[in-house]
Amino acid sequence: xxxxxxxxxxxxxxxxxxxxxxxxxxxxxxxxxxxxxxxxxxxxxxxxxxxxxxxxxxxxxxxxxxxxxxxxxxxxxxxxxxxxxxxxxxxxxxxxxxxxxxxxxxxxxxxxxxxxxxxxxxxxxxxxxxxxxxxxxxxxxxxxxxxxxxxxxxxxxxxxxxxxxxxxxxxxxxxxxxxxxxxxxxxxxxxxxxxxxxxxxxxxxxxxxxxxxxxxxxxxxxxxxxxxxxxxxxxxxxxxxxxxxxxxxxxxxxxxxxxxxxxxxxxxxxxxxxxxxxxxxxxxxxxxxxxxxxxxxxxxxxxxxxxxxxxxxxxxxxxxxxxxxxxxxxxxxxxxxxxxxxxxxxxxxxxxxxxxxxxxxxxxxxxxxxxxxxxxxxxxx
Amino acid sequence: xxxxxxxxxxxxxxxxxxxxxxxxxxxxxxxxxxxxxxxxxxxxxxxxxxxxxxxxxxxxxxxxxxxxxxxxxxxxxxxxxxxxxxxxxxxxxxxxxxxxxxxxxxxxxxxxxxxxxxxxxxxxxxxxxxxxxxxxxxxxxxxxxxxxxxxxxxxxxxxxxxxxxxxxxxxxxxxxxxxxxxxxxxxxxxxxxxxxxxxxxxxxxxxxxxxxxxxxxxxxxxxxxxxxxxxxxxxxxxxxxxxxxxxxxxxxxxxxxxxxxxxxxxxxxxxxxxxxxxxxxxxxxxxxxxxxxxxxxxxxxxxxxxxxxxxxxxxxxxxxxxxxxxxxxxxxxxxxxxxxxxxxxxxxxxxxxxxxxxxxxxx
Numbered sequence: 001x002x003x004x005x006x007x008x009x010x011x012x013x014x015x016x017x018x019x020x021x022x023x024x025x026x027x028x029x030x031x032x033x034x035x036x037x038x039x040x041x042x043x044x045x046x047x048x049x050x051x052x053x054x055x056x057x058x059x060x061x062x063x064x065x066x067x068x069x070x071x072x073x074x075x076x077x078x079x080x081x082x083x084x085x086x087x088x089x090x091x092x093x094x095x096x097x098x099x100x101x102x103x104x105x106x107x108x109x110x111x112x113x114x115x116x117x118x119x120x121x122x123x124x125x126x127x128x129x130x131x132x133x134x135x136x137x138x139x140x141x142x143x144x145x146x147x148x149x150x151x152x153x154x155x156x157x158x159x160x161x162x163x164x165x166x167x168x169x170x171x172x173x174x175x176x177x178x179x180x181x182x183x184x185x186x187x188x189x190x191x192x193x194x195x196x197x198x199x200x201x202x203x204x205x206x207x208x209x210x211x212x213x214x215x216x217x218x219x220x221x222x223x224x225x226x227x228x229x230x231x232x233x234x235x236x237x238x239x240x241x242x243x244x245x246x247x248x249x250x251x252x253x254x255x256x257x258x259x260x261x262x263x264x265x266x267x268x269x270x271x272x273x274x275x276x277x278x279x280x281x282x283x284x285x286x287x288x289x290x291x292x293x294x295x296x297x298x299x300x301x302x303x304x305x306x307x308x309x310x311x312x313x314x315x316x317x318x319x320x321x322x323x324x325x326x327x328x329x330x331x332x333x334x335x336x337x338x339x340x341x342x343x344x345x346x347x348x349x350x351x352x353x354x355x356x357x358x359x360x361x362x363x364x365x366x367x368x369x370x371x372x373x374x375x376x377x378x379x380x381x
Numbered sequence: 382x383x384x385x386x387x388x389x390x391x392x393x394x395x396x397x398x399x400x401x402x403x404x405x406x407x408x409x410x411x412x413x414x415x416x417x418x419x420x421x422x423x424x425x426x427x428x429x430x431x432x433x434x435x436x437x438x439x440x441x442x443x444x445x446x447x448x449x450x451x452x453x454x455x456x457x458x459x460x461x462x463x464x465x466x467x468x469x470x471x472x473x474x475x476x477x478x479x480x481x482x483x484x485x486x487x488x489x490x491x492x493x494x495x496x497x498x499x500x501x502x503x504x505x506x507x508x509x510x511x512x513x514x515x516x517x518x519x520x521x522x523x524x525x526x527x528x529x530x531x532x533x534x535x536x537x538x539x540x541x542x543x544x545x546x547x548x549x550x551x552x553x554x555x556x557x558x559x560x561x562x563x564x565x566x567x568x569x570x571x572x573x574x575x576x577x578x579x580x581x582x583x584x585x586x587x588x589x590x591x592x593x594x595x596x597x598x599x600x601x602x603x604x605x606x607x608x609x610x611x612x613x614x615x616x617x618x619x620x621x622x623x624x625x626x627x628x629x630x631x632x633x634x635x636x637x638x639x640x641x642x643x644x645x646x647x648x649x650x651x652x653x654x655x656x657x658x659x660x661x662x663x664x665x666x667x668x669x670x671x672x673x674x675x676x677x678x679x680x681x682x683x684x685x686x687x688x689x690x691x692x693x694x695x696x697x698x699x700x701x702x703x704x705x706x707x708x709x710x711x712x713x714x715x716x717x718x719x720x721x722x723x724x725x726x727x728x729x730x731x732x733x734x735x736x737x738x739x740x741x742x743x744x
């Protein structure tokens with residue numbers, strides 16, 4: 001309602017009584033659907049959203065600064081804690097940047113193994129996203145089915161790296177160990193099951209009228225807006241923009257594999273949902289190709305025990321599960337990074353919140369946050 | 382002599398009320414348990430199975446836990462209303478049970494009859510509708526008096542939701558009343574027993590539209606998924622955000638008592654109530670009255686469980702509707718359907734009279 005208008009004519013007691021104000025609502029930081037400690041200050045007219053202000057920083061741990069006090073090789077575990085749902089891909093991003101600084105060639109076998117683990121992690125991250133997104137919209141059973149499948153991936157990681165959620169996956173220069181005995185078989189049997197399971201999820205959601213009503217034409221962001229906002233990953237591709245780091249700037253031998261980049265059309269919550277669902281299928285395809293074409297060779301390139309990259313800077317970017325994940329490292333030739341900066345996809349994607357939520361309802365905020373797939377560890381760093 | 386009169390007017394009803402309360406509250410507690418177990422099975426997990434055999438003591442443990450919890454009243458709450466609201470939420474649901482007929486009259490050894498209903502009043506359904514619509518006050522007052530924004534949203538949503546769905550619910554019940562020609566639940570059950578032959582045909586068959594409307598509106602009335610907007614855990618946390626301990630438990634039990642109540646009423650209205658399927662009840666009752674009473678009670682409980690299972694099932698399956706969709710469905714889909722259905726039933730019922738009138742006019 002136009003307030004200035006009301007105030008201008010509103011001197012009588014009746015006008016004073018009828019004067020309406022928008023209501024401010026703190027959405028978070030303690031809220032079950034904000035996926036962490038994200039806070040949105042909503043300005044509401046009834047249940048309609050007039051304005052949205054994002055407040056972040058509740059999970060700030062100073063990881064970028066912290067990295068400056070750790071040696072190059074000791075930095076990997078702390079970057080696992082950025083996007084804790086896709087720790088393997090984070091690790092890949094960091095070691096990739098260090099390898100670029102060092103100018104080390106990663107052996108082909110290690111590259112393929114990294115692709116396998118990255119894509120497994122992407123599937124795991126998307127499964128978590130699917131479960132929580134569906135739970136936010138009220139489909140509580142959908143939380144548990146993806147968790148069941150994710151458990152298999154976590155077990156695979158455990159036998160491969162020793163850790164499950166934050167496995168500290170790769171050393172600089174390659175991978176630590178070959179796949180353990182029986183690992184490939186377990187991985188293949190999981191991948192054989194996965195398409196059926198995804199079909200099950202789609203049966204529960206994609207064709208469900210209620211789900212479609214809740215997600216179609218909600219949180220729309222056009223292709224131009226998405227590019228202007230700097231969105232990346234499935235959030236960008238949901239708007240129909242063909243950009244994926246794996247295709248645009250192939251790293252770790254992604255150019256060897258045949259896979260598609262799923263695109264949406266309208267840029268609404270439903271399209272982003274469909275993009276991620278299809279991406280899981282594509283990831284499974286990539287893993288199978290990598291396992292089939294696994295070359296023989298060394299696991300690790302020539303890297304000295306104490307890493308001291310020559311002075312200089314490097315920017316390396318990978319396709320994280322949430323979007324484009326970039327690591328900018330500056331070396332002064334010492335044994336720890338002189339400066340480190342992370343371009344975290346969730347942080348940039350969060351910029352889209354206001355565009356997507358404006359004129360929506362409170363219930364849509366939940367759907368939009370879910371569709372952005374934010375991880376607060378990565379936003380606050 | 383005086384003692385007998387006193388017993389019949391006050392004593393027996395009081396005993397009945399106490400028994401009913403005990404049974405209903407136990408049912409409510411175990412509905413929660415069954416829901417959690419079933420949801421567990423739906424979701425490939427086990428559900429509560431640690432307390433007692435199969436977790437059967439879980440409801441008691443939960444009750445004790447809630448009872449011992451601190452009873453918080455927020456600083457900005459309107460204290461009196463805040464404390465009153467949980468009672469408003471729970472009491473109407475329990476009072477509603479007083480008119481439900483669970484089985485045909487029990488014939489004692491000396492030939493006296495005792496009915497399985499607390500108050501077999503002739504305006505039963507009207508009374509029920511009036512009482513259950515009071516339940517919304519508990520939610521509205523509770524949410525508003527909390528002095529907090531999230532509960533306020535919950536109560537606002539609940540107000541519009543309950544109002545919108547009360548109307549289709551009532552209209553679908555009206556269709557049954559037209560068919561049976563009585564507001565009394567026991568009459569409606571008997572009408573179904575004698576409808577279309579002696580074995581009975583339940584109203585779910587001719588009134589399938591009304592049944593569908595009743596089913597959906599009842600889910601909305603009880604604030605269950607997919608219409609659980611007033612609670613909306615992941616959106617607005619719910620109208621009872623600020624409540625703790627026993628006061629929260631009152632809201633919780635009120636909700637489940639409502640579920641059991643709409644299941645009971647739905648059973649009575651559409652599934653033939655306490656009628657035993659595939660058997661001529663009247664004949665059986667004439668020969669074995671006590672056995673019939675027990676079997677009828679079991680039959681009623683079984684049909685009621687079907688309803689409750691259905692509610693749990695849809696909770697496990699569907700996402701939540703959005704506010705505007707919810708109102709759209711209520712006003713643009715359910716209301717027209719129930720109105721058309723009501724008109725159809727009225728027309729069919731009036732047809733013989735209309736023919737008489739036509740004949741009279743011609744003659």
